Amino acid sequence: xxxxxxxxxxGGRGGFLDDRFFGTRTIMVVDEARQSAALARAKQKDDADYxxxxxxxxxxxxxxxxSQFQKRQRQVEADPIMVEVANPHCRxxxxxxxxxxxxxxRLLDAAHQSGxxxxxxxxxxxxxxxxxxxxxxxxxxxxxxRDRALAATDWTMLPDAQLSEAKxxxxxxxxxxxxxxxxxxxxxxxxxxxxxxxxxxxxxxxQPPQ
Numbered sequence: 001x002x003x004x005x006x007x008x009x010x011g012g013r014g015g016f017l018d019d020r021f022f023g024t025r026t027i028m029v030v031d032e033a034r035q036s037a038a039l040a041r042a043k044q045k046d047d048a049d050y051x052x053x054x055x056x057x058x059x060x061x062x063x064x065x066x067s068q069f070q071k072r073q074r075q076v077e078a079d080p081i082m083v084e085v086a087n088p089h090c091r092x093x094x095x096x097x098x099x100x101x102x103x104x105x106r107l108l109d110a111a112h113q114s115g116x117x118x119x120x121x122x123x124x125x126x127x128x129x130x131x132x133x134x135x136x137x138x139x140x141x142x143x144x145x146r147d148r149a150l151a152a153t154d155w156t157m158l159p160d161a162q163l164s165e166a167k168x169x170x171x172x173x174x175x176x177x178x179x180x181x182x183x184x185x186x187x188x189x190x191x192x193x194x195x196x197x198x199x200x201x202x203x204x205x206x207q208p209p210q
Contacts, residue, residue: 007120
């Protein structure tokens with residue numbers, strides 16, 4: 001399998017492709033003209049050997065069998081002359097660039113570890129870039145996480161919760177911090193000038209009392 005990267009794939013967002021699914025750019029086919037010529041030469045030599053055997057055969061021996069003198073033809077048929085041509089069924093984009101397995105793996109690992117995304121570079125090759133964050137999606141995810149955290153700590157506010165007053169107060173403060181977090185995140189995101197500042201926001205997540 002060969003891996004490619006196309007800057008035009010997925011509406012210009014770029015993407016990796018492989019020739020198992022999109023087809024190889026070239027295929028090997030029999031060179032009909034050269035194959036026919038090779039078969040003709042092989043047949044000529046096989047026929048010459050056959051005719052010589054017939055001529056040399058003695059009267060009291062069986063007539064030579066022609067198929068026994070077609071070894072050269074069979075060899076040409078078994079090992080045909082091939083030529084590389086463009087694959088008419090290939091669906092790889094014209095701008096697809098071959099990417100080594102090492103580079104492909106390195107980019108995927110780096111993107112996973114850094115949280116960056118793979119995008120087309122100025123030369124059309126894949127490169128890493130800070131993710132463009134969607135504020136609405138971030139806030140939606142933060143609220144959902146906040147709601148789960150609140151639900152998981154509801155027990156701390158029950159009258160029969162086995163907590164000291166001091167602990168109960170700490171949990172109440174933690175739950176209030178959870179309620180306030182989406183608004184604080186939204187304010188910070190509106191003030192943030194770079195993606196790197198936004199990336200620091202998960203560090204603000206309230207930690208539960210120990």
